Amino acid sequence: MAADQTVHGIPPSLSASVTGSFAYLTVRDRMPTILTKVIDTIHRNKNKFFEEHGEEGISAEKQAISLLSKLRNELQTDKPILELMDGLPDAESWNQYLQRQQRQQGDQEPVSWFKSPWLYVECYMYRRLQEAIWLNPPINNFDFFNEGKTEGFFESQQAVMTLCTYLGDIQKSMQTLSENQLSQYFNKLLQVSLWGNKCDLSISAGQKNSQDSSPIDSLNSLQSFILVDDSNAVWLTLNSSRRLEGSGKTTADRVDIVLDNAGFELVTDLVLADFLVSSGLARQIHFHGKCFPWFVSDVTANDFQWTIRQTMAANHKWMCKSGFQWQSYLKEGVWCYHDHPFWTQPHEFCDMAADAPELYAALQGADLVLFKGDLNYRKLTGDRDWAHTVDFSTALRGFEPAPLCSLRTLKANVQVGLQPGQAEKLASQDPSWMTNGKYAVIQFHGPKLPQ
Known part of the structure; x- marks a missing residue:
């Protein structure tokens, strides 16, 4: 397969069950398993729907389950991919993308679940989940992934308290920190945010996956x-702004963070963002989340606000203090939260300039963009069968709205930017190195700055 050829169907290398700390399932099993959990969650909330909406709620629950059961049959039996019918603002874009897939495949047979790019059908399943719930008011705002995200947050409380205490200790001595000390703290919190990405419920199919150390x-x-550790390049990009502050230009006026998972990972992102602001490495942070429940544990606006409220309400000095500081950042406009339909579409990011030009232009206003997690990495690189030694910049295929960095633990069969022989050595030592969440990368693309 050519290096730039999209992987179609279910990759052979993912067809067997892999093991690891995340209780991985086979790719064939993961989507039906997630669907079954969603159906079960909706059914278990039947009494709640009745209490809130009466018989109308019960009827909506039955209709939603019916649509989801039909969807499960479609994906298990390789049925054709169907156009969306819910009339939501992004439906036309999704249907146009389906037509694009059909043109690429030709007219011999319809686009179907087993004969389409894996990235596309996986995203499509989550969009169909949203369609099934949206078509059934009054329960159409129900987040069927909320229970898992909430549990993940509370099960990680000790780690959250430790992290907030650590941040508080840094901030108490912020004014006296040397450049070297500031760099060391930055690298530690960047790595905490990196490894927070281990807590991914879409990979564990919703099984318990929290941070308890x-x-x-x-x-x-x-x-x-x-x-791959390009953290020094990220530091130089941020720190160059502080050196230029006296000239009236601060290159790190803004850092954007494209979020991944709620729960503990989101807290690691908030702590990193707080450090960037309180240290003077950035003046403003823009967070980017999802418009609706996505990939089991991805951050929505509700998750974002809920996490800050829970942190504020904590019976712990530093955790509570962090929560109030974060709320203050939002009120003052130092932090901003955004969502955009493009983040919940199947497009590779190299399509953004053409398919979502307003979002691309918004990212161009950042001085650094941090992309969290595995799905963002797949979209950055097109989820393609690249040789492992291909440069990260090559795999981006022109996507460069601003200097960017991917913070990702490996859970899918795509990885670029490795040294010659590195992948082969890893494969001999750990055959599931690309999917077991054990390994990680901090990969940067942007102008090289002097040391």
């Missing part, structure tokens, strides 16, 4: 598992 104490033992 100290995120700071574990960093040294995890260092050798970072396959």
Whole structure:
């Protein structure tokens, strides 16, 4: 297969069950398993729907389950991909993307679940989940993934408290920190945000996946598992702004974070963002989340606000203090939360300039964009069968709205930017290295700055 050829169907390398700390399922099983859990969650909330909406709620529950059961049959039996019928603002874009897939495949047979790019059908399933719930008011705002995201947050409380305490200790001595000390703290919190990405419920198919150890104490033992570490380039990009501040130009006026998972990972992102602002490395943080429930544990606007409220309400000095600080950042406009339909579409990011020019233009206003997680990495690289030694910049295929960095733990069969022989050595030592979440990368693309 050519390096730039999209992987179609279910990749052979993912067809067998892989093991690891995330209780991985086979790719064939994961989507039906997630669908079954959604159906079960909706059914278990039947009494709640009745209490809130009466018989209308019960009827909506039955209709939603019927649509989801039909969807499960479609994906298990390789039925054709259907156009969306819910009339939501993004439906036309999705249907145009389906037509694009059909043109690429030709007219011999319809686009179907087993004969389409894996990235496309996986995203499509989550969009169909949204359609099934949206078509059935009054329960059409129900987040069927909320229980798992909430549990993930509360099960990680000790780690959250440890992290907020660590941040508080840094901030108490912020004015006296040397450049070297500031750099060291930045690298630690960047790595905490990186490894927070382990907590991904879409990969574990919704199974328990929380952080129950100290995120700071574990960093040294995890260092050798970072396959590409461009953290110094990220630091230079941010720190160059502070050197130029006296000239009236601050290049790190704004850092954007394209979020991945709710729960503990979101807290690691908020802590990193707080550090960037309180240290003067950035003046403003723009967060980008999802418009609706997506990939089981991805952050929505409700998750974002809920997490900050829960942190504010915590019976812990530093956790509570962090929550109030974060709320203050939002009120003052130092932090901003955005969502855009493009993040919940199947497009590769190299399509953004053409398919979502307003979003691309918005990202151009950032001085650094951090992309969290595996799905964002797949979209950055097109989820293609690249040689592992291909440069990250090549795999981006022209997507460069601003200097960018991917913080990702490996859970899918795509990885670029490795040294010659590195992938082969990993494969001999750990055959599931690309999918078991054990390894990670901090990969940067942007102008090279002097040391």
